[in-house]
Amino acid sequence: MGYPFFAHETAVIDEGCQIGDGTKIWHFSHIMPGCRIGRNCNIGQNVVISPEVILGDNVKVQNNVSIYTGVICEDDVFLGPSMVFTNVVNPRSAVNRRGQYSKTLVKKGASIGANATIVCGHDIGRFAFVGAGAVVTKEVPDYALVVGNPAKQTGWISEYGHRLNFSDGFAKCPESGQQYKLENGKVSRI
Secondary structure, eight states, X not given: OOOSSEEOTXXXXXXXXXXXXXXXXXXXXEEOTTOEEOTTOEEXXXXXXXXXXXXXXXXXXXXXXXXXXXXXXXXXXXXXXXXXXXXOSSOBTTBOXXXXXXXXXXXXXXXXXXXXXXXXXXXXXXXXXXXXXXXXXXXXXXXXXXXXXXXXXXXXXXXXXXXXXXBTTEEEOTTTOOEEEEETTEEEEO
């Protein structure tokens, strides 16, 4: 039976998932019940998507990523290789914390670099960029560039992934030409 998405023969897709047209699911990945995966997503090798996870359209999930219950990724999100989400603040093997999962929202266009860790309950803003290996322990604003452990903001970044250099509250992306405004500690595209 044909599906409007591609799944490698080694992928496991449980009953009750919704998977959008044009999505590709690669080797040894497991899509669990109740997931909603949008159109034109790419799910890399050895990825686990836990129950009730929501991925928007055009989400790119690189190899070895586990997306746990409580995570929502909006459209155009990039999840780098081996990056990590958590969903319990104080996990203990002998204490069942199901039903206490913290939510994490990764907003439209955000990128999370390889081996980064997102501690649950901290949202990632629109078009934000979390550097490789960063450990996010607080909210990340829209268009923010954060790096390190714990992650600290080191600047602002454009929708095309270039550092923005503001002068008199304005900046321009060198690749797209898009213009941005910095006002009251927040960046917006003009």
